Amino acid sequence: MILESFNAGRTNSSLPSKLPSKQDNTDQPPQEPQVPKERPAKLSRFTTTNIALPSHADSRGLVPGGVVLSWIDLAAGTSAKRHAVYPCVTRSVDAVHFMHPIRVGDLIIIVSSVNKSWNTSMEVGVRVETEHPITGKRKYCCQAYLTFVALSPGNSRIPVATRSPSSPVTVPRIIPNTAIETHRKELAEKRRQSRISHSKEAQIERDKLTKIREVMREWAGYMNMETMSNAEIPPLLQEPEAYEERDGNSDNDPAKLFLHRRRSTLQGVFPAQPDERLVSESFAETADIILPQHANTLQITFGGHIIELMEQCALVSAYKHSRRYLLLASIDSLQFIRPTYVGDCVTVRSIVSCTFHSSLEIYVSVEAENLLTGERFFTNDGFFTMVAVDFQNLPTPVPHIKPDQSQVVELFESAKARRNRRLLQRKEIIQKELSTHPEEFEQFVSKQESP
Structure with missing residues (x-):
C-alpha cells in the first residue's frame, strides 16, 4: 500500500519522466560566446604577484629565465582571453632582454594588457618587476611583446589525432581611453609592420x-646508439678491498673519502678549461x-x-x-x-x-x-x-x-650580426627606462659604462 502511494506520487510529480542521457548532451552544439565589436583596453589589463620560491630557482637561488617567460606567457594569455573571449594561442614572441635577476624571496609583479587588436590577432605587452619583501624597493626585470590569435573551440570531443585545426575568429577592436593606451596602440602598429617586413627574412634564415x-x-x-660510459665511479660504489684500513689508519674509509670529496668541490675556484x-x-x-x-x-x-x-x-x-x-x-x-x-x-x-x-x-x-x-x-x-x-x-x-x-x-x-642587433635593442630599452625611471637605472648604466 505504501509502495503504491509512493509510485502515484512520483507519477503526479513535476519531475521529468525521462532524464536527459549523456548522449543527448553531447549532440548539442556548443553555444557561441557573445563577443562585442569593440572593448576598452583597460578591461584586458591583468596583474599578478608571485613569490619566488626555492622550487622556482636553481642551486644559486636565481629564477631561470625560462620560468619567467612561462609566467609572462600565462599573464599575456589571460589578457588576450579577457579581450577576445575566445581561447587564444601564442603566435610569436618578440625579443626579450633580462636586465635584473630574480632571487628567491623576491616578489614578482607581472602586468599585462592588450595594446592593439587587428582582425584575428592581438599584441599583448607584459612588464615584469621585482620587489624586495623587506625594503619594498622595486627593480625592472624585463618586458615582452607577444602576439596571440583567437581560435574557435570547434568540436573539442574529437580525438587529437583526427582533430581539424581550429579556425581563427574575429576579435574586438581596442578602444584606448588614456594617452598612454593611445601611445601603446601606435607603437604596437609599428612593431607589427616591422614583424611583417622581417617575416620573409626570418623564413629565409629558417630555411638555411x-x-x-x-x-x-x-x-x-x-x-x-652509444652504450659505453666514461662516468667516474664514486668511492662508495667501488670494491671495498681498495679501502681496507692499514695499521689502524682510517684514512681509507670509503665513507670518509666520499664525504671529503663532497666537501671539497670547487671551493670557490673553477676547474681549468x-x-x-x-x-x-x-x-x-x-x-x-x-x-x-x-x-x-x-x-x-x-x-x-x-x-x-x-x-x-x-x-x-x-x-x-x-x-x-x-x-x-x-x-x-x-x-x-x-x-x-x-x-x-x-x-x-x-x-x-x-x-x-x-x-x-x-x-x-x-x-x-x-x-x-x-x-x-x-x-x-x-x-x-x-x-x-x-x-x-x-x-x-x-x-x-x-x-x-x-x-x-x-x-x-652570422652570429656577430645577431649580437650587434641584440646590443642595439638592449641599448634602446635602457634609454627608454632611463627616461621614465632614472633612479632605477642610474646604478645599472654606471656599471655598464665602467671599464
Whole structure:
C-alpha cells in the first residue's frame, strides 16, 4: 500500500519522466560566446604577484629565465582571453632582454594588457618587476611583446589525432581611453609592420638552418646508439678491498673519502678549461610529453611551456661548453610555426653556435611527434644568449667555439650580426627606462659604462 502511494506520487510529480542521457548532451552544439565589436583596453589589463620560491630557482637561488617567460606567457594569455573571449594561442614572441635577476624571496609583479587588436590577432605587452619583501624597493626585470590569435573551440570531443585545426575568429577592436593606451596602440602598429617586413627574412634564415637541424638529428642518433660510459665511479660504489684500513689508519674509509670529496668541490675556484671546444661537444637533446596542465582548453600547448623547455636544453649546451654558472641574458624573436597538442612528444635540440668573451649564443630547435599517428613535424626554433658568471655573479671568460661541420660555419659567421642587433635593442630599452625611471637605472648604466 505504501509502495503504491509512493509510485502515484512520483507519477503526479513535476519531475521529468525521462532524464536527459549523456548522449543527448553531447549532440548539442556548443553555444557561441557573445563577443562585442569593440572593448576598452583597460578591461584586458591583468596583474599578478608571485613569490619566488626555492622550487622556482636553481642551486644559486636565481629564477631561470625560462620560468619567467612561462609566467609572462600565462599573464599575456589571460589578457588576450579577457579581450577576445575566445581561447587564444601564442603566435610569436618578440625579443626579450633580462636586465635584473630574480632571487628567491623576491616578489614578482607581472602586468599585462592588450595594446592593439587587428582582425584575428592581438599584441599583448607584459612588464615584469621585482620587489624586495623587506625594503619594498622595486627593480625592472624585463618586458615582452607577444602576439596571440583567437581560435574557435570547434568540436573539442574529437580525438587529437583526427582533430581539424581550429579556425581563427574575429576579435574586438581596442578602444584606448588614456594617452598612454593611445601611445601603446601606435607603437604596437609599428612593431607589427616591422614583424611583417622581417617575416620573409626570418623564413629565409629558417630555411638555411634546415641543414643544421639535420646534422643535430644525426648527432642525436649517434648519442642514442652509444652504450659505453666514461662516468667516474664514486668511492662508495667501488670494491671495498681498495679501502681496507692499514695499521689502524682510517684514512681509507670509503665513507670518509666520499664525504671529503663532497666537501671539497670547487671551493670557490673553477676547474681549468681548454681554450676552445667543438660545436658537437655542446650538443644536447631533451624530450617531454605534453600533459593537460601544459595546454589550454583547446589542448594546444602553452607557448611559455615550449620556451621553458628550450631554455632548459640551451642551458645544458651552455654548461657543456663553458663549465661555468650561467644567466639568461636574452632570447631572440620566436615564431611558432605549428602548434603541439596534449599527448604529443616534444623533442628539443641545442648547440652553442658562437661564443664571445663571456657570453654564449645557443641555437635551439623544437620538433614534435604525434604519438597516435607517428607524424613528426618542426614547430619552432630560436637563439638564446647566456652569460657565464663566477661565484659572485660577475662575467667570466668562456672557451672559444670551433665549428666542426660545414653546415655550422655559416651559422657561426652570422652570429656577430645577431649580437650587434641584440646590443642595439638592449641599448634602446635602457634609454627608454632611463627616461621614465632614472633612479632605477642610474646604478645599472654606471656599471655598464665602467671599464
